[in-house]
Amino acid sequence: METQNKIAILDFGSQYTKLIARRIRELSIYSEILPYNTDPADLADPSIKGVILSGGPRSVFDKGAPALDQKFWEIDKPILGICYGLQLMCRDFNGEVVSADDREYGPANLQLDHHNSPLFKGFEAKTRVWMSHGDRLDKAPADFHILGTSENAPITAMAHNQRPLYGIQFHPEVSHSENGLTLIKNFVTDICGCAQDWLMKDYIEAAVEEIREQVGDDHVLLGLSGGVDSSVAAALIHKAIGDQLTCVFVDHGMMRKDERKQVVHTFKDQFGIHLIPVDASDLFLGRLAGVDDPEQKRKIIGRTFVEVFESESKKLNNVTYLAQGTLYPDVIESAVAVGPAQTIKSHHNVGGLPEKMHLKLLEPLRDLFKDEVRQVGRLLGLPEVMVERHPFPGPGLAVRILGEITREGVAVLQEADAIFIDMLHQWGLYNEVSQAFAVLLPVRTVGIMGDERTYEQVCAIRSVSTTDFMTADWSRLPYDFLGEVSSRIVNEVKGINRVVFDITSKPPGTIEWE
Ligand SMILES: Nc1ncnc2c1ncn2[C@@H]1O[C@H](COP(=O)(O)OP(=O)(O)OP(=O)(O)O)[C@@H](O)[C@H]1O
Numbered sequence: 001m002e003t004q005n006k007i008a009i010l011d012f013g014s015q016y017t018k019l020i021a022r023r024i025r026e027l028s029i030y031s032e033i034l035p036y037n038t039d040p041a042d043l044a045d046p047s048i049k050g051v052i053l054s055g056g057p058r059s060v061f062d063k064g065a066p067a068l069d070q071k072f073w074e075i076d077k078p079i080l081g082i083c084y085g086l087q088l089m090c091r092d093f094n095g096e097v098v099s100a101d102d103r104e105y106g107p108a109n110l111q112l113d114h115h116n117s118p119l120f121k122g123f124e125a126k127t128r129v130w131m132s133h134g135d136r137l138d139k140a141p142a143d144f145h146i147l148g149t150s151e152n153a154p155i156t157a158m159a160h161n162q163r164p165l166y167g168i169q170f171h172p173e174v175s176h177s178e179n180g181l182t183l184i185k186n187f188v189t190d191i192c193g194c195a196q197d198w199l200m201k202d203y204i205e206a207a208v209e210e211i212r213e214q215v216g217d218d219h220v221l222l223g224l225s226g227g228v229d230s231s232v233a234a235a236l237i238h239k240a241i242g243d244q245l246t247c248v249f250v251d252h253g254m255m256r257k258d259e260r261k262q263v264v265h266t267f268k269d270q271f272g273i274h275l276i277p278v279d280a281s282d283l284f285l286g287r288l289a290g291v292d293d294p295e296q297k298r299k300i301i302g303r304t305f306v307e308v309f310e311s312e313s314k315k316l317n318n319v320t321y322l323a324q325g326t327l328y329p330d331v332i333e334s335a336v337a338v339g340p341a342q343t344i345k346s347h348h349n350v351g352g353l354p355e356k357m358h359l360k361l362l363e364p365l366r367d368l369f370k371d372e373v374r375q376v377g378r379l380l381g382l383p384e385v386m387v388e389r390h391p392f393p394g395p396g397l398a399v400r401i402l403g404e405i406t407r408e409g410v411a412v413l414q415e416a417d418a419i420f421i422d423m424l425h426q427w428g429l430y431n432e433v434s435q436a437f438a439v440l441l442p443v444r445t446v447g448i449m450g451d452e453r454t455y456e457q458v459c460a461i462r463s464v465s466t467t468d469f470m471t472a473d474w475s476r477l478p479y480d481f482l483g484e485v486s487s488r489i490v491n492e493v494k495g496i497n498r499v500v501f502d503i504t505s506k507p508p509g510t511i512e513w514e
Pocket residue numbers: 222223224225226227228229230231248249250251252323324325326330349389390391392393394395
């Protein structure tokens with residue numbers, strides 16, 4: 001993107017690299033993530049006001065560990081090394097990095113020695129910061145001085161004596177680091193001199209330009225679920241290429257009650273978007289028959305989605321792109337980003353994709369977090385009810401019917417879920433929580449209704465509060481409300497005779513049960 005004012009982030013494979021970019025975005029400054037081995041000559045571009053070196057999973061001692069071209073240090077710009085970045089800076093300037101016996105993960109107390117360093121403007125002498133490292137600095141290089149220490153890392157922050165070179169062992173980009181955003185702000189504004197004038201609307205403009213360039217005269221097929229992400233993606237791509245966009249809504253037979261009707265009504269009838277609804281429920285449910293492993297279910301669903309998209313694309317002319325509303329948390333949790341991250345679950349639209357596809361992917365929201373996507377949606381003029389909708393996972397009720405999926409199970413859960421959501425609206429609680437839904441457990445319990453013995457399934461209700469869906473807490477819903485929900489579900493839904501409330505946060509739980 002053309003801007004006179006940006007920060008380059010060199011990526012050494014940390015799981016937090018995108019979080020650094022996000023924090024800089026929050027400060028209304030544009031940043032670009034570049035590979036660590038970017039040619040230093042490219043970084044000399046005057047629009048780049050400073051460089052941040054990310055953390056990384058490797059140790060600077062490892063054979064083949066990512067290293068910098070030594071010409072990099074000749075560029076005359078502010079540089080901030082974070083964790084691995086600090087360790088590289090230390091080594092390249094002939095200081096000493098050692099492998100510590102105790103690795104350090106989690107909170108630490110940073111004690112500042114040099115209070116007047118511009119990097120720590122506004123800091124108290126003691127600050128809680130968040131660490132994640134095994135190596136540490138033993139000796140700062142000759143031209144550097146120590147800015148701060150902590151118990152486990154005697155050199156927690158350092159700076160060059162003459163040049164604007166800074167290094168820190170902790171991660172200011174994670175929300176657990178107190179004043180982390182202040183530190184990043186100090187670096188990008190005071191030290192690098194960036195003006196805070198880059199807004200989400202500039203993001204939209206840049207994305208529109210990029211989509212136009214990428215797609216050219218080709219056509220794009222977008223998987224539209226009616227959820228926030230794909231609706232925002234549809235609006236954005238439509239702004240960029242207009243009629244070259246066609247949307248497909250796939251009904252896999254595990255949607256919420258009346259979902260297909262609602263999506264067709266909103267997008268086709270109200271917005272006049274070219275939308276093809278496809279009933280693929282026999283295909284999906286057939287392939288899922290007898291399957292009860294969560295990862296296997298997810299993989300089958302991801303693959304089948306793509307098959308449906310590909311077969312629809314063949315019915316149209318000149319379609320070369322498949323667009324999806326993939327967000328960054330989908331990517332990191334499916335662990336396909338660079339870094340040491342583990343697969344938690346294969347999100348259908350990322351880890352669930354087949355290895356070979358004849359369509360190219362277009363995912364304009366891939367770097368954003370949910371709250372940012374909502375901001376983009378508002379700026380594009382989408383109505384508040386659409387922007388504020390709770391997320392609904394692509395695999396739908398498949399990951400909320402534990403174990404094997406049957407048509408009967410789907411019908412039972414649809415009713416229970418609709419009651420829960422309806423009650424949240426009635427009590428004015430829907431917008432107070434981030435995501436709420438019902439789960440059907442493969443467990444039957446004994447009950448008594450009207451003097452008769454029942455032996456039916458258990459339904460769990462779950463509601464969480466979160467901003468980025470990476471961590472979440474369970475919602476403290478009023479007891480009276482829970483009581484009414486339980487009684488309505490048991491009375492109105494045949495097949496359920498007991499309701500329980502999930503009080504697990506994420507971590508250790510995930511939001512969905514599978
Ligand atoms: N039923 C569906 N039909 C077509 N595409 C779908 C369907 N479900 C999911 N997708 C595609 O997968 C992407 C990821 O799904 P996800 O649920 O994360 O996003 P969303 O449904 O757009 O938004 P939200 O997170 O608010 O539910 C969607 O953006 C969309 O492109």
